[in-house]
Amino acid sequence: MSDITQVQADAVLAAARDAARGTETAMNIAVVDAGGNLKAFTRMDGAWLGSIDISIKKARTARYFDMPTGAIGELSQPGGPLYNIEVSNGGLITFPGGLPLRGEDGTVIGAIGVSGSTVENDHTVASAGAAVELQGAARP
Amino acid sequence: MSDITQVQADAVLAAARDAARGTETAMNIAVVDAGGNLKAFTRMDGAWLGSIDISIKKARTARYFDMPTGAIGELSQPGGPLYNIEVSNGGLITFPGGLPLRGEDGTVIGAIGVSGSTVENDHTVASAGAAVELQGAARP
Amino acid sequence: MSDITQVQADAVLAAARDAARGTETAMNIAVVDAGGNLKAFTRMDGAWLGSIDISIKKARTARYFDMPTGAIGELSQPGGPLYNIEVSNGGLITFPGGLPLRGEDGTVIGAIGVSGSTVENDHTVASAGAAVELQGAARP
Amino acid sequence: MSDITQVQADAVLAAARDAARGTETAMNIAVVDAGGNLKAFTRMDGAWLGSIDISIKKARTARYFDMPTGAIGELSQPGGPLYNIEVSNGGLITFPGGLPLRGEDGTVIGAIGVSGSTVENDHTVASAGAAVELQGAARP
Numbered sequence A, B, C, D: 001m002s003d004i005t006q007v008q009a010d011a012v013l014a015a016a017r018d019a020a021r022g023t024e025t026a027m028n029i030a031v032v033d034a035g036g037n038l039k040a041f042t043r044m045d046g047a048w049l050g051s052i053d054i055s056i057k058k059a060r061t062a063r064y065f066d067m068p069t070g071a072i073g074e075l076s077q078p079g080g081p082l083y084n085i086e087v088s089n090g091g092l093i094t095f096p097g098g099l100p101l102r103g104e105d106g107t108v109i110g111a112i113g114v115s116g117s118t119v120e121n122d123h124t125v126a127s128a129g130a131a132v133e134l135q136g137a138a139r140p
Helices: A006-022 A051-065 A069-075 A119-130 B006-022 B051-065 B069-075 B119-130 C006-022 C051-065 C069-075 C119-130 D006-022 D051-065 D069-075 D119-130
Strands: A028-033 A038-043 A098-102 A108-115 B028-033 B038-043 B098-102 B108-115 C028-033 C038-043 C098-102 C108-115 D028-033 D038-043 D098-102 D108-115
Touching: A006 A028, A006 A038, A006 A108, A006 A119, A006 D038, A028 A051, A028 A119, A038 A051, A038 D006, A051 A069, A051 A098, A051 A108, A069 A098, A098 A119, A108 A119, B006 B028, B006 B038, B006 B108, B006 B119, B006 C038, B028 B051, B028 B119, B038 B051, B038 C006, B051 B069, B051 B098, B051 B108, B069 B098, B098 B119, B108 B119, C006 C028, C006 C038, C006 C108, C006 C119, C028 C051, C028 C119, C038 C051, C051 C069, C051 C098, C051 C108, C069 C098, C098 C119, C108 C119, D006 D028, D006 D038, D006 D108, D006 D119, D028 D051, D028 D119, D038 D051, D051 D069, D051 D098, D051 D108, D069 D098, D098 D119, D108 D119
Parallel strands: none
Antiparallel strands: A028 A038, A028 A108, A038 D038, A098 A108, B028 B038, B028 B108, B038 C038, B098 B108, C028 C038, C028 C108, C098 C108, D028 D038, D028 D108, D098 D108
16 A cells, blocks of 8 residues: 655645745645545644644545545535534544545545635645645555 | 344344445444444445544444434434534434344344445445344343 | 555454453454554453443554554553653553554554453453464555 | 744754654654644654654643643652643643744744654654754744
């Protein structure tokens, strides 16, 4: 199985941070590994304190189901098939801003979560991080 | 009082797993006993990590109210009589995939919870587990 | 990276259960994967309810530090270098009964946790599970 | 009030990481701000999963009381004046590896927490991070 490396996680953080600067937003950016465990995190100066936990939960949620957080949120609305799934797993965040990270063979090797602005901006910044090309490395 | 045995729980897991293979899905499958406590669990290779907790919560929810989880979900919607019941008991899951398990006299002796695909598939696999004939054994 | 498979986890559970029967104890037995997430669990009939959580926490603790839980407990005593480490990670269990599971190349691919009797018996049963030969398989 | 900046937090992480490489250890390294909230985090490849939470708790503990974590641990032993303080604040870690970070005027502007090896190594790596000269910036 492939897992994200520290070098890769740093590259994802850097790409997302650059994108945040481009949109003049102050973001919390989290990366989790293939097991859903925190791998790297950064909070830009002035970013919302409440978004620390949200960014981490977005990353975890994206890895827990291997899909964008926003896709889960479409299913968890009142009347939807996954209504109130958010109470599971110690709290999931299901609005946009979390994306799986895939290695070169398409395997999910981690996830990124971004929080600090509108969900559109959060998603844009997460996408910049997820666009970094990652080659899955063997865990040491 | 009757309670599910380990042999029975294993039979329920096996039947559900066979059904999951039949639908080509990778499921998390949990069985709780008459007290709502975890009795048996298995995660198929590649199954969503976020569904571990959901499968257990579905099983617990089904036993806590002795009804299919989906039936509770119909009552917990906005404006419904059990609105947001999901926040109780450390988190309930009220969409389909959890079913009570009954002994030969109809008494609830446990419950099964399945998570890993669409709620329709989850329910199908849970139903396969719940269809196993169980003879309630005396609690030790 | 290698991760434990469902077939392997079942083999570990079966070996541990056989050892529990040999000592005439009723055990809770948990297996977690390389990411520390629950992979398989079984509770023998009559096993302590309070040991469900303990067995899972033992498995997680063993994987979180890649060592036997009892080795951590020796360091976490009053005056020891890791005093009260147990309050971290949502609760660690540091007395014997948790062991890492290693693949054929020695890599940790998961862990087993056993609870239900004396710590000596718990450790004996966990050891039987950890003695199963495991060949790390690629995560699907 | 002065608070640590992202640039400073990154410098602290980098210095600590270099020291970890020097001791050939794989560390989890966390930095919190003046408010005790997570500012930056990195996990080196192969570092213990259980040390993610511990490194964050060490950093928080060091900032919560503006002293090295090990100093609190001397007071929290059985019979000591702060016996079992570890259960407060959602869990404190009071063995070495957490240190306050001070600005040029001596004000505490954050803290570092390191976990992944012996407490001696953890403390050495945290000290390398805390040795970075920091000029407190105005909180935005």
